[in-house]
Amino acid sequence: MEVIDIIKPENQVFNKTCLMTDTTLSYCPGCGHGVAHNLAMEVIDELGIVEDTIGVAPVGCSVLAYDFMNVDITQAAHGRAPALATAISRTWPDKYVFTYQGDGDLAAIGTAETIHACNRGENIVIIFVNNGIYGMTGGQMAPTTLPGMSTSTSPYGRDIETMGMPLKITELIANLPGTYYVTRQAVHTHKHVRKAKKAIKTAFENTRLKKGLSFIEIVSNCNSGWKMNPNDSNVWMEENMFPYFPLGDIKVKGKLKQ
Amino acid sequence: MSELRLMKGNEALAEAAIRAGADAYFGYPITPQSEVIEYLMTERPEERTGMVVLQAESEVAAINMVYGAASTGKRAMTSSSSPGVSLKLEGVSYLAGAELPAVIVNVMRGGPGLGTIQPSQADYFQAVKGGGHGDYKLYVLAPASVQEMSDFVSDAFDIAFKYRAPVLILSDGLIGQMMEKVVLKDQKDRMPDEEIIKRYGSWATTGKKGRERNIVTSLDLIPEKMEARVHRLMKKYEQMEREDLRYEMIQCEDAEYLFVAYGSSSRIAQKAVQLAREKGIKVGLLRPITLFPFPKQQLLVLAHQVKGILSVELSTGQMVEDVRLAVKGRVPVKHYGRTGGSIHTPEEVLEALEQKIISDGSN
Numbered sequence: 001m002e003v004i005d006i007i008k009p010e011n012q013v014f015n016k017t018c019l020m021t022d023t024t025l026s027y028c029p030g031c032g033h034g035v036a037h038n039l040a041m042e043v044i045d046e047l048g049i050v051e052d053t054i055g056v057a058p059v060g061c062s063v064l065a066y067d068f069m070n071v072d073i074t075q076a077a078h079g080r081a082p083a084l085a086t087a088i089s090r091t092w093p094d095k096y097v098f099t100y101q102g103d104g105d106l107a108a109i110g111t112a113e114t115i116h117a118c119n120r121g122e123n124i125v126i127i128f129v130n131n132g133i134y135g136m137t138g139g140q141m142a143p144t145t146l147p148g149m150s151t152s153t154s155p156y157g158r159d160i161e162t163m164g165m166p167l168k169i170t171e172l173i174a175n176l177p178g179t180y181y182v183t184r185q186a187v188h189t190h191k192h193v194r195k196a197k198k199a200i201k202t203a204f205e206n207t208r209l210k211k212g213l214s215f216i217e218i219v220s221n222c223n224s225g226w227k228m229n230p231n232d233s234n235v236w237m238e239e240n241m242f243p244y245f246p247l248g249d250i251k252v253k254g255k256l257k258q
Numbered sequence: 259m260s261e262l263r264l265m266k267g268n269e270a271l272a273e274a275a276i277r278a279g280a281d282a283y284f285g286y287p288i289t290p291q292s293e294v295i296e297y298l299m300t301e302r303p304e305e306r307t308g309m310v311v312l313q314a315e316s317e318v319a320a321i322n323m324v325y326g327a328a329s330t331g332k333r334a335m336t337s338s339s340s341p342g343v344s345l346k347l348e349g350v351s352y353l354a355g356a357e358l359p360a361v362i363v364n365v366m367r368g369g370p371g372l373g374t375i376q377p378s379q380a381d382y383f384q385a386v387k388g389g390g391h392g393d394y395k396l397y398v399l400a401p402a403s404v405q406e407m408s409d410f411v412s413d414a415f416d417i418a419f420k421y422r423a424p425v426l427i428l429s430d431g432l433i434g435q436m437m438e439k440v441v442l443k444d445q446k447d448r449m450p451d452e453e454i455i456k457r458y459g460s461w462a463t464t465g466k467k468g469r470e471r472n473i474v475t476s477l478d479l480i481p482e483k484m485e486a487r488v489h490r491l492m493k494k495y496e497q498m499e500r501e502d503l504r505y506e507m508i509q510c511e512d513a514e515y516l517f518v519a520y521g522s523s524s525r526i527a528q529k530a531v532q533l534a535r536e537k538g539i540k541v542g543l544l545r546p547i548t549l550f551p552f553p554k555q556q557l558l559v560l561a562h563q564v565k566g567i568l569s570v571e572l573s574t575g576q577m578v579e580d581v582r583l584a585v586k587g588r589v590p591v592k593h594y595g596r597t598g599g600s601i602h603t604p605e606e607v608l609e610a611l612e613q614k615i616i617s618d619g620s621n
């Protein structure tokens with residue numbers, strides 16, 4: 001059978017959400033950012049909430065998220081997305097407000113904004129893509145860079161004596177009474193994608209129910225920054241990132257999991 | 259109903275924010291402006307008008323909260339004093355770049371560094387020459403009384419929304435802390451959400467309903483696009499100069515000498531004008547009410563009339579540079595001012611005029 005005979009509406013098993021634009025993604029091939037974008041947009045589409053959704057984009061590789069996400073978006077200064085989201089949610093209490101941030105953005109320069117938005121229990125969704133590195137600026141050390149991992153600013157590997165251990169900001173904010181739902185996910189396999197999508201859906205539903213802050217960490221790769229091919233980067237992530245940043249729910253309905 | 263009250267400058271500003279129909283205030287305590295947020299928290303504006311008031315974790319967070327609310331078309335403001343304003347400047351630059359309306363208040367204290375909590379006017383350069391990074395300017399209003407602390411809030415929001423640009427109210431510890439009588443404006447209604455969506459739907463990120471998505475950003479990676487954005491900003495600033503310059507001339511008609519002073523210094527200089535005239539010295543006062551736009555033309559005209567100009571500021575001389583630029587060397591221009599929290603007296607100002615301008619043989 002010719003390919004053209006297969007491409008028919010009755011054979012269609014997947015539809016790209018109209019909330020992803022047709023703009024070619026600027027991400028490196030193999031990067032998890034595109035998948036994470038797509039999941040967020042699919043959820044907003046499926047919940048039928050786009051008319052009431054306002055996104056806040058970070059500074060990082062996803063600074064151009066607004067080129068790809070077909071929703072209203074304000075682009076924040078580096079690290080400040082939770083402050084913007086706080087104000088938007090406070091002045092538009094019935095809207096769905098989400099931030100999308102990298103680890104440098106959320107856990108280094110924006111640590112204060114992250115912790116305080118979480119502590120106040122703002123009724124927002126935070127999607128946190130942790131790739132253990134500063135992708136955008138060319139692969140410098142991030143607060144989440146693993147011990148011994150070499151980057152352009154830790155060329156001999158992260159020395160924990162002088163640079164400290166990677167910051168588990170997700171565990172940290174889970175311990176604040178203000179957070180309602182805290183989970184750590186991944187998007188490099190179908191199985192993980194399905195779970196991550198469910199988590200993102202739960203998060204936006206929490207917003208609807210005015211439950212407060214939902215925080216979804218997505219442990220992801222940065223094949224360019226890690227200087228690996230996409231496949232190797234995913235294997236490396238499973239072997240090295242997941243043991244330090246274990247996947248799964250950390251806090252559900254305001255209660256820490258054991 | 260307009261209402262007469264005795265209030266501190268900072269309190270009058272806070273009350274005016276509620277009455278101006280502001281949607282949100284975000285701030286962080288710092289002397290000498292903490293009364294703004296204290297007053298707002300005490301007044302429960304949530305109950306009076308639905309206005310949101312939030313104490314942020316820092317000035318950085320506060321200005322970025324303003325940025326967030328402003329990006330959705332809400333009337334948002336913040337206030338601080340000098341060290342806190344330094345922290346806000348990245349956010350202010352973003353507001354200018356993303357073309358968002360917002361009101362920022364600086365109740366200046368002495369610096370640099372932690373400096374002093376006493377009044378100062380040493381942030382003129384920061385206010386007028388940019389302060390934050392990039393090619394931008396702020397529309398800067400300089401109140402000289404508690405009445406103007408009150409009146410300028412709604413004026414600032416009007417200008418901010420007229421140009422879709424951040425506006426700075428540059429006050430100081432003296433105006434912020436002193437008590438005077440003030441006639442408060444009537445309560446304006448806050449704009450309903452539907453009206454915001456209707457009016458600002460072409461740019462505000464309120465959720466894409468019946469239109470293409472809106473994007474608020476200050477980023478243009480393509481140089482030609484960024485250049486065009488900067489030129490668009492410059493057009494606004496030119497229009498501000500044409501349409502929204504404000505100044506006051508006091509006893510300038512027959513003046514042989516001129517003081518130029520704004521804010522608290524203009525109050526002191528006004529008294530010095532009186533003292534001078536009692537001694538038979540004909541002095542006038544030009545008070546810039548907006549520091550950008552600056553009354554350049556008016557100064558140039560006066561430069562043809564007077565023998566010398568004394569720029570009086572609570573600093574080591576910042577505005578004086580703009581006065582010199584404006585008069586194009588036609589007349590001697592000198593600076594006088596105490597700094598670091600010290601405040602000059604009218605007598606000191608008059609003495610400076612006599613020594614630096616009148617009896618200076620080089621004139």
Ligand SMILES: Cc1ncc(C[n+]2csc(CCOP(=O)(O)OP(=O)(O)O)c2C)c(N)n1
Nearest residue numbers: 059060061078102103104105133134135136
């Ligand atoms: C105030 C400020 N400091 C530094 C930068 C430079 N900068 C841009 S992105 C970035 C790091 C981004 O890393 P991350 O948040 O982990 O995002 P990723 O690119 O890895 O997705 C830095 C340091 C900036 N834009 N603004």
Ligand code: SF4
Nearest residue numbers: 027028031061135222
């Ligand atoms: S640099 Fe890293 S994070 Fe950025 S797009 Fe490339 S792979 Fe993704």
Ligand SMILES: [Mg+2]
Nearest residue numbers: 102103133135
């Ligand atoms: Mg990163």
